[in-house]
Amino acid sequence: MIEIKNLTKKIGNELILDKLNCTIEDNCIYGLVGANGSGKSTLLRIINGVFNHDEGTVLIDRQTIDNNERLKEKIVYVPDDLFFYPNYTLLDTAKYYEALYPNFDMKYFKKLAKTLKLDINQKISDLSKGMKRQCALICALSTNANYMLFDETFDGIDPVIRTVMKKIIAKQMETKQTTIIMTSHNLRELEDICDNLGLLYKGGILFESDIDTLKTEMFKIQIALKEKFDKKTFKDLEMLHFKKCGSVATIIIKGNQKELEKNLKKLKPVILDFLPLTLEEVFIYEMEVLGYEFNEMV
Amino acid sequence: MNSMKWFNHKYLMQNLKKSKNILAFFLVIVPLLSVLSLIIIGQNSHEFVNITFNKASIVTIIGMYIIPVVVSITLFGFVFKRQSSDFILSMPLNRSTIFVTNTVGGIILLLLMTFITTVLILLTTALMPNLIISRSMMVDFFFIWIVAYIFVFTAANLAVTLCGNIVTQIAITALILFLPPFLIHSYQGFTEYQQAEIKCTDDSCKPVQYNCYNDTKCLENQEKGIYTGMVSYNQTNNYTLPYQYASTVYSDHYSYDVSKGQLLKMCALSILYFALGLYLFRKKKMEVTETSFGNINAHNLVKSLTTIPMLTFAAMCFYEREANLGIFVIIITLVYFFIFDLITRKQINKIILSLLYFAVTTVIVIGYYYAFTKDGLKPNTVITQNNIQSISINSASDHLDTSNIFIDNKKLKNIIVKGLVSNSDYSPDSERLNIIIKLKNNKTYKMDINNISLNDYQKILNIVYNNEKFSAAFRNIDYKNVYAIKAANVVINPANNKEIMDMIKTGLENINIAKYNEMNQGFEITLYAYKNHKAVMYHVNSAISPKLTRYISKYTNDRLKKEVIEKNPNINDIDNIYAYLTTNDNMMTDYIINHSYSEIYNFIKNNINKTCDIKQEYIEISLNYKGKAYKFYTNNIDGFEKILNQKTEELKNTKQYINTLKSYQDTNNE
Numbered sequence: 001m002i003e004i005k006n007l008t009k010k011i012g013n014e015l016i017l018d019k020l021n022c023t024i025e026d027n028c029i030y031g032l033v034g035a036n037g038s039g040k041s042t043l044l045r046i047i048n049g050v051f052n053h054d055e056g057t058v059l060i061d062r063q064t065i066d067n068n069e070r071l072k073e074k075i076v077y078v079p080d081d082l083f084f085y086p087n088y089t090l091l092d093t094a095k096y097y098e099a100l101y102p103n104f105d106m107k108y109f110k111k112l113a114k115t116l117k118l119d120i121n122q123k124i125s126d127l128s129k130g131m132k133r134q135c136a137l138i139c140a141l142s143t144n145a146n147y148m149l150f151d152e153t154f155d156g157i158d159p160v161i162r163t164v165m166k167k168i169i170a171k172q173m174e175t176k177q178t179t180i181i182m183t184s185h186n187l188r189e190l191e192d193i194c195d196n197l198g199l200l201y202k203g204g205i206l207f208e209s210d211i212d213t214l215k216t217e218m219f220k221i222q223i224a225l226k227e228k229f230d231k232k233t234f235k236d237l238e239m240l241h242f243k244k245c246g247s248v249a250t251i252i253i254k255g256n257q258k259e260l261e262k263n264l265k266k267l268k269p270v271i272l273d274f275l276p277l278t279l280e281e282v283f284i285y286e287m288e289v290l291g292y293e294f295n296e297m298v
Numbered sequence: 299m300n301s302m303k304w305f306n307h308k309y310l311m312q313n314l315k316k317s318k319n320i321l322a323f324f325l326v327i328v329p330l331l332s333v334l335s336l337i338i339i340g341q342n343s344h345e346f347v348n349i350t351f352n353k354a355s356i357v358t359i360i361g362m363y364i365i366p367v368v369v370s371i372t373l374f375g376f377v378f379k380r381q382s383s384d385f386i387l388s389m390p391l392n393r394s395t396i397f398v399t400n401t402v403g404g405i406i407l408l409l410l411m412t413f414i415t416t417v418l419i420l421l422t423t424a425l426m427p428n429l430i431i432s433r434s435m436m437v438d439f440f441f442i443w444i445v446a447y448i449f450v451f452t453a454a455n456l457a458v459t460l461c462g463n464i465v466t467q468i469a470i471t472a473l474i475l476f477l478p479p480f481l482i483h484s485y486q487g488f489t490e491y492q493q494a495e496i497k498c499t500d501d502s503c504k505p506v507q508y509n510c511y512n513d514t515k516c517l518e519n520q521e522k523g524i525y526t527g528m529v530s531y532n533q534t535n536n537y538t539l540p541y542q543y544a545s546t547v548y549s550d551h552y553s554y555d556v557s558k559g560q561l562l563k564m565c566a567l568s569i570l571y572f573a574l575g576l577y578l579f580r581k582k583k584m585e586v587t588e589t590s591f592g593n594i595n596a597h598n599l600v601k602s603l604t605t606i607p608m609l610t611f612a613a614m615c616f617y618e619r620e621a622n623l624g625i626f627v628i629i630i631t632l633v634y635f636f637i638f639d640l641i642t643r644k645q646i647n648k649i650i651l652s653l654l655y656f657a658v659t660t661v662i663v664i665g666y667y668y669a670f671t672k673d674g675l676k677p678n679t680v681i682t683q684n685n686i687q688s689i690s691i692n693s694a695s696d697h698l699d700t701s702n703i704f705i706d707n708k709k710l711k712n713i714i715v716k717g718l719v720s721n722s723d724y725s726p727d728s729e730r731l732n733i734i735i736k737l738k739n740n741k742t743y744k745m746d747i748n749n750i751s752l753n754d755y756q757k758i759l760n761i762v763y764n765n766e767k768f769s770a771a772f773r774n775i776d777y778k779n780v781y782a783i784k785a786a787n788v789v790i791n792p793a794n795n796k797e798i799m800d801m802i803k804t805g806l807e808n809i810n811i812a813k814y815n816e817m818n819q820g821f822e823i824t825l826y827a828y829k830n831h832k833a834v835m836y837h838v839n840s841a842i843s844p845k846l847t848r849y850i851s852k853y854t855n856d857r858l859k860k861e862v863i864e865k866n867p868n869i870n871d872i873d874n875i876y877a878y879l880t881t882n883d884n885m886m887t888d889y890i891i892n893h894s895y896s897e898i899y900n901f902i903k904n905n906i907n908k909t910c911d912i913k914q915e916y917i918e919i920s921l922n923y924k925g926k927a928y929k930f931y932t933n934n935i936d937g938f939e940k941i942l943n944q945k946t947e948e949l950k951n952t953k954q955y956i957n958t959l960k961s962y963q964d965t966n967n968e
Binding site: 045051073077085086099100 | 379384388395581583585
C-alpha cells in the first residue's frame with residue numbers, strides 16, 4: 001500500500017505538489033489524471049525516489065524510499081520521456097534490468113517481446129516511438145516488481161497494441177498481485193483498465209474514487225413527464241446536472257439505480273431511459289459539483 | 299528495515315558496458331601517447347637519455363586535466379539529462395550506492411590506466427636501449443599520478459553534485475582545483491612577492507661593488523655602514539599537482555619536484571571531496587537538469603568566482619597604471635559573463651542581477667588587491683649575516699647533490715651576504731652559485747648569486763671542501779640506489795658490472811676533494827640514482843682511478859667491436875663520424891674526415907684491440923651505426939693523422955677543397 005500524506009514539492013519557485021494526500025491500495029490499477037504540468041510525473045518520481053520531496057511523507061509498505069534498496073527492488077518506473085542507452089538492443093536493456101532487479105523474468109520478457117512482435121536484437125534507437133514504449137513497458141513488467149509506475153503509459157502506441165498492452169497489464173495485476181499506477185492526461189485511455197482514479201489538480205488530488213462506484217452510482221437519465229416540470233421537480237434526488245430540451249430533460253443523478261427508478265416512476269414519466277455514462281462525463285459532472293471546469297483540468 | 303549497500307558491482311559493470319568505447323579510448327590514449335613520447339625522445343637522440351619523472355610524465359600531466367573529468371562525466375553524466383536521470387535513479391539503487399559505486403569504479407579505471415602507463419613506460423625503456431629509467435622512480439610515478447588523478451576525479455564528482463550540466467561541472471571543477479590555491483598564491487604574492495631583503499650591517503660583509511643609484515635611504519644607510527639589497531627566492535609550496543603544473547606555465551619559480559606534503563594534501567582533499575560529494579549527492583535536487591543551477595544566485599555566484607583571475611589581472615593593470623589594458627580586461631570579462639549564461643543556461647536572463655554580481659565582484663577583487671598592495675610590495679623577510687643559521691651550496695660540486703648539506707660557518711655567511719648585497723653588473727670574471735639559506739627561525743630560502751667574484755668563489759669552495767659533512771657526503775655515494783652508469787656515452791648496468799662500482803668507490807675514497815675539482819683528464823661518468831623519492835645524479839671523473847679510465851675506454855671499444863665491427867657493416871650504414879683530438883686540429887679536419895669514412899673505419903678496425911690511456915694524448919672518434927652512437931678511443935694519433943694527411947694531399951687541389959678552405963678562412967676573418 002502506498003500512503004502519501006501532506007506531500008509538498010517545490011521546483012524552483014513553483015509549488016508543484018501542495019500537501020497532497022492519497023492512499024493507493026495493493027493489487028489495483030490506479031489511474032492518475034491531470035493536465036500537463038499538474039504534477040503527475042513529479043508525484044511518480046517522488047514515490048520512486050528519483051526526486052526528494054520537501055515536506056510530508058510517502059510510505060510504501062510502511063517504509064520510506066530514501067536509501068532503501070530492498071524497497072526500490074519492489075518498484076519499477078517507466079517515465080513519460082523514455083531513456084535507452086545508445087546502441088543498446090532490447091535484449092541489452094533487458095539484461096540491464098535483469099542485473100538490477102532480482103526477480104526479473106527473462107523468459108517472460110522474451111514471451112512478451114514475441115507477443116508484441118519485437119525483435120530483441122534490434123537496436124532500440126532504430127525503433128519508432130510507440131515501439132520504444134512497448135520495449136520499456138515489457139522490461140518493466142518482466143521485473144515482477146510489486147509496484148509499477150507508468151507515466152503516460154500508452155503514449156505513441158497504436159490502438160491495436162494499446163489493447164494488447166492493456167490486457168497484459170491487467171493480467172499482470174491479476175496474476176502477480178501487482179499494484180500499478182498509470183498516469184495520463186487523457187481520461188479515455190485509462191477508463192477501461194483502471195480500478196481507481198484520482199484527479200490531480202494544482203498540486204493536490206482533487207477527486208478520487210473507484211471506477212465501479214463512479215459508474216454504478218451515477219446515471220444519465222432522459223425523462224419526459226405528462227405535466228410541466230422543471231429542476232425543482234427532482235429536488236429530493238442527488239442531482240448533479242439538469243438540462244431540459246423541449247419536453248425532454250437530461251439529468252445526471254447519483255444514487256442506487258433501483259431506488260432511483262422506483263422514485264422516478266412515481267412521477268409517471270412518458271419517457272424514462274437510463275443511459276450509460278462515460279468516465280469522462282462522470283468526471284465532468286463531479287467537477288461541476290465541486291465548482292471546477294473539468295475541461296480546464298485535463 | 300532500510301537496507302543499505304555501498305557498492306553494486308552489477309551496476310558498475312552495466313555502467314562501464316554502456317560507455318565502454320569512450321572509456322577505452324580515453325584510458326588507452328594516455329598510455330599510448332606516453333609510450334609514443336618516449337619513442338620520439340628515444341629516436342630523436344643517438345645518445346643515451348635518462349628518462350626523468352618529468353620526461354615520463356609529459357602526457358600524464360595533460361591527461362590529469364582531461365581523463366578524470368571525462369571519466370566523471372561518463373559515470374555521472376546521467377544526472378545532467380532528465381531521461382537518463384529518471385532511468386538510473388528509478389533503478390533499485392540508493393543514491394549513496396550510485397555515488398560510491400561510480401567513484402570506486404572510476405578510481406579502478408584510473409588505477410588501471412596509470413598501471414598500464416607505468417608498465418608500458420617500463421617496457422618501452424626496456425626495449426629501447428638508449429633510454430634509461432629508474433624502476434623505483436616508476437613506482438613513485440604510479441603512486442603520484444594515481445593520487446593526482448583521483449584528486450581531480452573526486453573534485454569533478456563533487457562538482458556533479460552541485461550543478462545541472464556539463465559545462466557548469468567543468469567550471470566548478472576548475473574552481474575547486476584552482477581557485478583556493480590561486481587566491482593563496484596570488485594574494486600571498488601581492489604582500490610578499492617572494493622577495494627577501496638582504497642586509498649587511500658591518501664591514502665583514504661589505505660589498506666591493508655597491509651602487510645606491512641616487513636612492514636617498516640607501517645612501518643614508520651606506521653612510522652608516524649598512525648595505526641592503528633585494529633577492530628573489532624560490533618558495534617551497536604544497537600546492538596540489540593540478541595547480542602546480544598549471545602555475546608553472548606562467549612562472550618559472552616552481553620546481554617540478556613532488557613533495558610528500560603535496561601528496562598528503564591531495565589525499566586528504568580527495569577524502570574530503572568524496573565525503574562532501576556523497577552527502578550532497580544524496581541531497582541533490584535531481585529536477586535541476588540541463589541548466590547550471592536551480593537557483594539563479596548560485597549560478598551568478600559561480601559565474602562571478604570564475605572571473606576572479608581575470609579581474610585580478612585587471613586590478614594588477616590598474617595598479618601598474620595600465621588603465622587602458624585594465625578596462626579592456628574588464629570589458630572582456632563582462633562579455634564572458636554573458637557568454638557563460640548562454641552556454642550554461644542557454645539564455646541571458648535577469649541582466650540587472652547579473653550586472654550587479656559583476657559590479658560587486660569587480661569592486662571586491664580590485665579593492666582586495668589594492669588593500670593589500672597600498673603600501674607597496676613588501677619583502678617577506680630580512681636576511682642579515684647574523685640571522686643566518688647555516689647555508690647549503692648547491693653548485694659547489696658537480697659530483698653530488700649537496701642541497702641537504704648545511705654548513706654553519708661565519709666566514710661563509712659573510713661572503714654569501716656580501717655576494718647577495720653586491721649589485722654590480724655582470725662580470726665575465728665571476729661565478730654563479732645556487733644556495734639555500736636557513737635562518738635561525740628554521741625557514742629556508744633557495745636563491746641564486748649571479749656574480750660572485752672568482753676570489754670569493756674560491757674562498758667558498760675552500761670552506762665547503764674542508765667541511766666534514768661535505769667530505770663525508772662526497773665519499774658516501776648511495777651506491778645501492780644507482781640504477782645506471784653513463785660513461786663515454788655508454789650506459790653500464792651497475793647490477794652486471796660490480797667492478798666499475800668498486801673502482802669508483804675506491805677512487806673516491808682515496809681522492810683529495812680539493813684536488814678533485816681540478817681533474818679534467820678522465821671520462822665524465824654519471825651515476826644515476828633514485829634516492830628518497832628524488833632523482834640524484836653523481837658526476838665522477840674517471841681520473842680518480844687510472845684503472846677506471848682504462849676500464850671505460852676498453853668497455854667502449856669492446857662495445858663498438860661487438861656491435862659494429864664484428865658485424866662487418868656496409869660503410870654506407872656508418873655516418874656522423876666525428877673526431878675529437880686532444881692535440882691540435884685544424885679547421886679542415888672535419889672536411890677531411892667527411893671524405894675519409896672508409897679509411898677511418900679501417901683505422902678503427904685495425905686499432906680496436908689496443909688499450910687507450912687517456913692520460914696520454916688520444917683521439918675520440920664518434921660514429922653512428924643504425925641509429926646508435928658509438929665512441930672509439932685510441933692513442934694512435936700518428937696513424938690517424940697519417941690518414942688525414944694522405945687525404946688532404948689527395949683533395950687539396952680540388953675546387954671543392956679550395957672553396958671550403960676559403961669559406962672557412964673568410965668566416966674566421968669576420
